[in-house]
Amino acid sequence: MxxxxxxxxxxxxxxxxxxxxxxxxxxxxxxxxxxxxxxxxxxxxxxxxxxxxxxxxxxxxxxxxxxxxxxxxxxxxxxVSQNITRDEDSCMHCGVCLSLCLPQALYLEKESRLIKFDSNKCTACGRCTRVCPVNAMQVQIDTNGE
Ligand code: SF4
Ligand code: SF4
CATH class of the missing domain: 3.30.70.260 (ACT domain)
Structure with missing residues (x-):
């Protein structure tokens, strides 16, 4: 796997x-x-x-x-440089990714009860991409045209 x-x-x-x-x-x-x-x-x-x-x-x-x-x-x-993006339409705010995100780039917004993503805090570790049930968290890789 x-x-x-x-x-x-x-x-x-x-x-x-x-x-x-x-x-x-x-x-x-x-x-x-x-x-x-x-x-x-x-x-x-x-x-x-x-x-x-x-x-x-x-x-x-x-x-x-x-x-x-x-x-x-x-x-x-x-x-290879990589960064993580989130498909906002796919995210169902289940919270499964929250505890895995050590820099708290994924966090619960108390007022709205929605899971927010702050790409500036994301270290592109990739943990969330392996647990998100709807694949909302996606790895983008820069292969420099290779
Ligand atoms: S695990 Fe996926 S669907 Fe659930 S809150 Fe995180 S990004 Fe959204
Ligand atoms: S890739 Fe890592 S740091 Fe970025 S949002 Fe996912 S778990 Fe958090």
Whole structure:
């Protein structure tokens, strides 16, 4: 299952050579480290070089070990910027996301009893996107045209 509910996730871009693209590196990443991943985009060029954009999630320590493992395999890693938006029409103000939002970008407005979203406080950790029952919270990624 993509992404752990307990841990924040990051979106990263991986570039690797023909030799590396034949290795089962993503399986190793999940098996050796306590990480889960979700492949958002994958492409192999005619020269069999690979490019992938993945969402990686897990405890910070394992996350760093996992990244080191990928770099040792000769993979070039870039963090992809992401931001979170909310589809205001979809949100049903159920409050499921509230306790997960540590910077309180999602909060209960007492007067209206509605769940409000302050994008300026959002750190794009992605926790809310994994629990929202109607997918109102959405990840936008900037791949720089890749
Ligand atoms: S979980 Fe989704 S639907 Fe519920 S309040 Fe949060 S954003 Fe709205
Ligand atoms: S992505 Fe933003 S709004 Fe969602 S839980 Fe993280 S900080 Fe809060």
């Amino acid at each position: 993509p992404g752990s509910k307990k841990y924040p996730s990051k979106i990263i871009s991986l570039h690797f050579s023909k030799n590396v693209s034949r290795k089962p590196m993503m399986c190793t990443l999940a098996r050796k480290f306590d990480l889960t991943f979700n492949i958002l985009k994958a492409r192999i060029t005619p020269k069999e070089e690979g490019h992938m954009i993945i969402e990686l999630s897990g405890p910070e320590e394992d996350f760093q070990k996992g990244l080191s493992y990928l770099m040792e395999q000769g993979i070039t890693i870039q963090e």
